[in-house]
Amino acid sequence: MALVLAIAAAVAYGAGSLLQAVGARRARSTVLVWREPAYLAGLGLDGVAWLLSLVALRTLPIYLVQTVLAGSLAVTALGARAFLGTVLRRADGGAIAVTVVGLALLAGASGTQTEGGFSTAVSVVVAASAVALAAAGWWTARRARAGREWAVVGCAVVAGAAFGGAAIAVHGITVGGSWPAEPAVWALVVFGVTGALLYAAALEHGNVARVTAVLWTVEVVVPSSVGFAWLGDTVRSGWIPAAVAGFALAIAAALVLAGSPAQEPATA
Numbered sequence: 001m002a003l004v005l006a007i008a009a010a011v012a013y014g015a016g017s018l019l020q021a022v023g024a025r026r027a028r029s030t031v032l033v034w035r036e037p038a039y040l041a042g043l044g045l046d047g048v049a050w051l052l053s054l055v056a057l058r059t060l061p062i063y064l065v066q067t068v069l070a071g072s073l074a075v076t077a078l079g080a081r082a083f084l085g086t087v088l089r090r091a092d093g094g095a096i097a098v099t100v101v102g103l104a105l106l107a108g109a110s111g112t113q114t115e116g117g118f119s120t121a122v123s124v125v126v127a128a129s130a131v132a133l134a135a136a137g138w139w140t141a142r143r144a145r146a147g148r149e150w151a152v153v154g155c156a157v158v159a160g161a162a163f164g165g166a167a168i169a170v171h172g173i174t175v176g177g178s179w180p181a182e183p184a185v186w187a188l189v190v191f192g193v194t195g196a197l198l199y200a201a202a203l204e205h206g207n208v209a210r211v212t213a214v215l216w217t218v219e220v221v222v223p224s225s226v227g228f229a230w231l232g233d234t235v236r237s238g239w240i241p242a243a244v245a246g247f248a249l250a251i252a253a254a255l256v257l258a259g260s261p262a263q264e265p266a267t268a
Helices: 002-027 037-057 064-070 074-086 090-109 122-144 149-170 183-205 208-230 240-258
Strands: none
Touching: 002 037, 002 064, 002 074, 037 064, 037 149, 064 074, 064 090, 064 149, 064 208, 074 090, 074 208, 074 240, 090 240, 122 149, 122 183, 149 183, 149 208, 183 208, 208 240
């Protein structure tokens, strides 16, 4: 069921991006886009997808959930071809097929995950990391607005790390606990807000293909590494080569799809 929820989240993210593109195309203005029902529906789907991914992260290894979410790029590409008439490159079709193969390998190789819950010390470290990333993001965004190209990439890196941090923070939340008093809950909120704002800043000032590729690479690799090193994520016995191959294929496909015409903004 958790895997189904992760896949549903990827589909919702892809559909949300498509609806936002439709709304932006109809509005033909960044200001007027907030009046478009399609654009608002797309944002709503993004919120639903995020919640579904949080539930999936409670029982599935981080590397599996994050990689499945990166597959939303394939959903957007297919949807844009069907509903917006976007012409897909030959490489995009291959990348979509590779995405399916990579995710299938990862799903088969996925092992068990330890139960959630952090010690007080780890919770404080995670919360402090959220604040540090928020501060780094604010500093980087100011330089991106000043026209510094390296800062635009930096915004994408921080956004990816923040979204990845949110995936990590989910593991520290105790079900049935006193949520307002848990540092992991506040870390989750800070990570989520930081990621959303920094990704928007990166898209505003940078190339969408480069920004999206950097975002998904960081968002998948960083929390997956933490999951293996400190959170007890595992791979089924004898399936490590399949897991590595699936992970590499899915990431490579995401990098190709990030540059697809389907990912380009539709505003005039």
